[in-house]
Amino acid sequence: LTDQPKLRVVPNAEAALVVSGAVRCWLCGPQGVEINEEFVVELRVPSRFPAILPAVFEQGGCIPPTFHHLDDGALCLGSPMMQRVAIEDAPTLPAFMTRVVLPYLYGFAYHARTGTMPFGELAHGSAGLEEDARRFFRVGEKANVVRLLLRAGERRRVANKRACPCGSPRRLGACHHTVVNAARARFGRDWFRRQAELLIRQRLLERPAGSGQ
Known part of the structure; x- marks a missing residue:
């Protein structure tokens, strides 16, 4: 919440923790392409995190369902294995946001602007x-x-x-x-x-x- 002050904890009965709100994606990636956009997301965090990873949903209607979504509507953030590797040295929600969620959002915005994926594309x-x-x-x-x-x-x-x-x-x-x-x-x-x-x-x-x- 300190890193992304527009996020809020949402009372719920389904997940151990639900965090929802606007997330600022301000990153500079390949070829110096800078993305500075805001996305509305919801993170559903299970009680066994990081052994079980959060499900992330985009709620602002910016990302079409044809762009890397799972069957339940959650964002396809990459394989669970590589998500786990990404936060191995810092198994916290801030690390998950910075190393997993924000690169996905950057990838979508980069693709929308250039028609290509910045970090390669994993098979579905x-x-x-x-x-x-x-x-x-x-x-x-x-x-x-x-x-x-x-x-x-x-x-x-x-x-x-x-x-x-x-x-x-x-x-x-x-x-x-x-x-x-x-x-x-x-x-x-x-x-x-x-x-x-x-x-x-x-x-x-x-x-x-x-x-x-």
Whole structure:
């Protein structure tokens, strides 16, 4: 509220905390393009933040639903994994606003002005989730991302005995154990199990109607 004085805490019965109001996005990005615009947003913050990230909604009608929104109308701020990485050293709401929300708002305003995205564009749906997970775990296209997330959600002694999801014939303990163990230590087993469930649900949503696959 100090950084964005037009925000207010809103009484509610749904989230642990709801903050709503005008947010000033005043940033200078690629090619020196400066954005100084105001957006009306609502942040719905769960009680388990930062383990569970806030949902952010734009309420001023400036951002069309065709521009990076989730199915529930919330802004698609990037994969949960990379949002969590962005605030890892400062898991606070000011850091979430500065490092996650404001770059999204800047990206929209930049795109509206230039027709291009300033920081690149992540694929939608499961493809984007998988892309960021591969980047995070430093594995190639052959990796089974769901199994990789599940291995990070298991105890080290159990996971290390299983086949490495990267696609090699080796067990995890003789392959990508270092990066998986480090990830588990950073965010905890529960978080990676939730990411696996999220990816599975997203794949199911994308399954063609009538498909038995």
